[in-house]
Amino acid sequence: MSRFWFFIQEAFRALRRNAAPSVAAIVTTVVTVILLGVLIPVFQTTQGKSQEVRSQLELKVFLYDDATKTETDALKGKLAGLSHVKSVSYVSKPEALKILKGRLKDPNVLSELNSNPLPASFNVKPDDAAQLESIRTAITPPGPSGKPTTISPIIDTVKDSREEAGKIEQVTGALKLVLTILTALLVIASLMLVGNTIRLSIYTRRREVEVMRLVGATRWFIRWPFMIEGVAVGFAGGAIAILVLWVGKVTIVDPLSDSFALVAAQNTISFGLLIAILFGSAVLVSALGSGITLRRFLRV
């Protein structure tokens, strides 16, 4: 027990004497942890979003305008009977026009048209996004000549929304990459700054280290105070960052989450677990930083 207090005492004595580099290391740790704390939920949200988009993937089967009601009903029954099809909904010509009107900024442009150019369509939803292609081939099986035919003469074309999904994934992917690089750089920076703090501490206490070696202190006895010093930096940095994150959550995120679905994405990590992970990693990074430095600069 007296040893333990000796280590703690030595570590804090060193922190006081090395105030400037210690503060620099703490600040970097704070920034890193805050970034990580923002990043993890953002990551999960984008992940959730792209999954959501994927689940909204569907096939649009466009029909010729001359399709009769009987033909249409027959096709609907056929489509619904295909394997992996979850649901089939009919969008009539006027409905299609209405949907388009809703999307346009200036609906009046459509009034210029004297007839409705939009085709009627079936929206076919798969039970799994990966099955999209197999449903597509079921609707347009390859004919004897190898060219795709259709299961019904009223089908004009079959389209899917894969391209849209691809774009969204591209954007979220780029976002993830940038954030990951940024975090990695900051983790490295805080590792090095913690290491630097320890190195300075070793330097200012080289006389102590020398004496300890001469009188026969064991290797770990010499190292512990430095190790504790580094971990204390991570501890302080982590604690401050978590405080900032908590304040941010209460004042900014919580009020917003009522109005924005993105912020309140259902599948993000719970705040408690997030804190635990962040705190753990802050302490781990600082321990690692001091450990590496001790190995390099304190050959005892």
Add this chain to the structure above:
Amino acid sequence: MGRRTKRAKKKAQEAAPIRPRRGGAPIIELEDVTKVYPGGHLALERVSLALNRGEFLFLVGPTGCGKSTLIKLLIRELAPTEGTVRIAGRDIGSLSEKKIPQLRRNIGTVFQDFKLLPNRNVYDNVAYALQVIGAGRAEIREKVPETLRLVGLSTKLHNYPDQLSGGEQQRVSIARAFVNHPPLLLADEPSGNLDPVTSIGIMQLLYRINRTGTTVVVVTHDREMVDKMRRRVIELYEGRVVRDESTGGYTEESTTEFGVRMRAEMGVGVEGQTNGHGHGDERIDW
């Protein structure tokens, strides 16, 4: 607390290397020791010597003759390039990294530049040596004042090193080296920075420690003083032993007699009594 007793037992085992295993093994034994530094500089060449328990040895020679290298070999700061260094019969060249601290706990070291911690007072400087080897509070409270009394610094417990004279600082450093009562004490130029009068006080203190049964090795380049002290002298020159006088010429004498004789030889004051303070020894001879 089973863990505690286990640890104590382990400690006792680890402390073993330097305790006598075979009754008559010399405490220091060098056999054909050669040390070549990485740059190719030959610091010691085929040095052989043996020192028995309780001896007082002067190691002399000009700067660069390998004295400090020898000391570093003894505390396993360096390993010999060739040959073996034995402490109490055990080859320390083959000592594992983990055992080195145990070796050093049994060897007190004193240096020319004292190596005191400037931000700790006299008491804490000496206590530090016990703290870092994991000694208990009771042990520290018992041994530190006792040792400081031995070196004559009982009244300066709360002074900081910069408030002490050179001689007093060296006494603190000797106290630190001796507080653990090691069987061997190495002093590398202990009086190198001190004036002759203070030096005698330091030598007298080392002699007093020697008389408690501790083997003492003093490195110095002051051949003149050494010649007059009538103790065993080993002289190194360019890495070789050029003189080894196991001077049988000296008999048991008290530290006071020693001090008197030294003063007479060196021609610095003739009183026999000392008050134990290096710088306080200077008296005007009416």
